[in-house]
Amino acid sequence: MMVDISRRNALILGGVGIGGVAIGGTGFIMSQGSGSPMAPEPSAGNALVLPPELQSSNGVLTVALECSSQQVSIAGRDVRALSYNGGVPGPTLRVRAGDTLNVSLHNGLTEPSNLHVHGLHVSPEDNSDNMFVTIEAGDSYDYRYELPAAHPPGVYWYHPHHHGFVADQVFGGLYGAIIVDDAEEIPATRERVLVISDITFTASGAIPAAAQMEKMSGREGELVLVNGQLTPELGARPGERERWRVINACTSRYLRLQLDGQQLTLLGIDSGRFESARDVDEVVLAPGNRADLLVTARAGTSTLRALPYDRGASGGMMGGGSSTSAEVSLATFAVDGASTEEFPDVPDQLVPNDLRSATVTAQREFVFAMGMGGGMNGGMMSATINDRTFDASRVDATVQFESVEEWMLTNTSTLDHPLHLHVWPMQIIEQGGRTVESVIWQDVVNIPARSTVRVRVAFDDFRGRTVYHCHILDHEDAGMMGIIQAV
Numbered sequence: 001m002m003v004d005i006s007r008r009n010a011l012i013l014g015g016v017g018i019g020g021v022a023i024g025g026t027g028f029i030m031s032q033g034s035g036s037p038m039a040p041e042p043s044a045g046n047a048l049v050l051p052p053e054l055q056s057s058n059g060v061l062t063v064a065l066e067c068s069s070q071q072v073s074i075a076g077r078d079v080r081a082l083s084y085n086g087g088v089p090g091p092t093l094r095v096r097a098g099d100t101l102n103v104s105l106h107n108g109l110t111e112p113s114n115l116h117v118h119g120l121h122v123s124p125e126d127n128s129d130n131m132f133v134t135i136e137a138g139d140s141y142d143y144r145y146e147l148p149a150a151h152p153p154g155v156y157w158y159h160p161h162h163h164g165f166v167a168d169q170v171f172g173g174l175y176g177a178i179i180v181d182d183a184e185e186i187p188a189t190r191e192r193v194l195v196i197s198d199i200t201f202t203a204s205g206a207i208p209a210a211a212q213m214e215k216m217s218g219r220e221g222e223l224v225l226v227n228g229q230l231t232p233e234l235g236a237r238p239g240e241r242e243r244w245r246v247i248n249a250c251t252s253r254y255l256r257l258q259l260d261g262q263q264l265t266l267l268g269i270d271s272g273r274f275e276s277a278r279d280v281d282e283v284v285l286a287p288g289n290r291a292d293l294l295v296t297a298r299a300g301t302s303t304l305r306a307l308p309y310d311r312g313a314s315g316g317m318m319g320g321g322s323s324t325s326a327e328v329s330l331a332t333f334a335v336d337g338a339s340t341e342e343f344p345d346v347p348d349q350l351v352p353n354d355l356r357s358a359t360v361t362a363q364r365e366f367v368f369a370m371g372m373g374g375g376m377n378g379g380m381m382s383a384t385i386n387d388r389t390f391d392a393s394r395v396d397a398t399v400q401f402e403s404v405e406e407w408m409l410t411n412t413s414t415l416d417h418p419l420h421l422h423v424w425p426m427q428i429i430e431q432g433g434r435t436v437e438s439v440i441w442q443d444v445v446n447i448p449a450r451s452t453v454r455v456r457v458a459f460d461d462f463r464g465r466t467v468y469h470c471h472i473l474d475h476e477d478a479g480m481m482g483i484i485q486a487v
């Protein structure tokens with residue numbers, strides 16, 4: 001049976017958690033303990049379940065989140081993982097431009113953590129999206145995020161960001177979606193949040209520590225999950241239009257997504273929407289990227305697949321692994337029944353900002369490099385930006401508030417690095433020597449191995465100190481991160 005948690009039901013479900021502590025599972029059917037010390041085989045093919053949703057009303061959303069290590073159901077198995085409010089992924093937070101989002105986070109882990117609202121254009125200071133807050137084990141912290149009235153709509157997400165612990169905590173299950181709704185709704189039959197993540201379990205249902213070699217290329221989990229499920233089933237009728245909010249929450253894995261036989265229209269990547277919606281055959285998401293997609297259903301059964309993506313090899317000739325992921329089936333999309341209504345095309349919209357004709361006041365170069373020796377943990381690996389690893393007491397780039405800068409991002413290594421900048425999105429100007437003809441804003445921009453990308457950034461609306469880093473989270477934890485301050 002197809003269980004489709006409609007937004008309304010999800011809201012009721014989610015509403016239980018407002019002001020409370022534990023919201024409970026994300027709607028997983030809690031599996032019965034088998035009594036055996038061995039975890040059962042992962043089970044696939046259940047109806048897709050959406051994370052519970054918490055939605056703002058009257059301009060405010062107040063949420064209590066608790067991160068902890070506990071028994072949860074993932075891929076149909078009873079396993080010990082990390083979760084927000086007992087669910088993997090955590091609840092979806094749905095807000096609008098101009099809203100205030102209050103998150104009270106209790107750290108129920110045995111190590112430090114904190115919270116980052118990835119992609120939101122909010123202040124990096126005080127108790128907003130401040131990367132220098134540490135919440136010790138057992139402590140709580142109250143975040144308050146004020147979205148500007150002109151905040152772009154789109155798909156965002158939250159995850160921990162305590163340097164040195166990020167890859168383990170995200171891989172362990174700590175992530176959830178944030179949706180900033182459109183000012184004017186795009187007609188669709190239904191909306192689905194699809195949080196794609198990867199994870200590995202031992203036979204006893206624990207998450208193994210990553211080996212040094214895996215960290216070098218960036219760990220990839222053996223199971224690729226959609227909303228914590230293995231190849232869930234989605235059902236629709238021909239002609240129905242679905243809005244898919246897809247998040248690549250994988251620690252290192254790139255997702256080259258295809259859905260054969262269906263019509264895909266890409267509305268935007270990361271924040272905001274494109275000037276014109278684009279019909280696409282595939283969407284490539286680096287770790288941290290999101291896609292805002294319309295799927296117009298056609299009769300037949302399709303498989304949502306992640307195709308092999310070659311993100312280079314670590315260590316060059318020195319024996320590091322190749323990082324081409326194998327093809328994975330993520331979900332099935334079964335379309336049958338009577339045809340339904342037709343939907344109008346998505347109208348073009350004015351893109352609020354285009355920096356191609358802006359006055360650039362500073363140029364900067366960032367060089368991403370990897371090497372053997374001299375780095376973290378006994379000299380196995382170094383992952384640097386401009387020859388340096390992260391130092392919380394050093395500001396690497398001081399930029400003028402309200403200026404526009406052009407950044408040359410050069411990757412000298414044999415592995416792709418997805419650069420992520422907090423607070424201010426980047427407009428892609430040139431990729432692999434080719435000028436980008438359309439207006440593309442992203443907060444994670446892939447820099448392919450041995451290549452250069454040019455972006456422009458407008459340091460608008462906020463002053464303060466935050467970070468930019470590689471979103472292969474093992475690289476970030478290894479120090480491929482710098483501090484930027486807008487003054």
Ligand code: C2O
Nearest residue numbers: 116118161288420
């Ligand atoms: Cu998604 Cu600095 O992170």
Ligand code: CU
Nearest residue numbers: 117118119422
């Ligand atoms: Cu971020």
Ligand code: CU
Nearest residue numbers: 417470472475
């Ligand atoms: Cu990297």
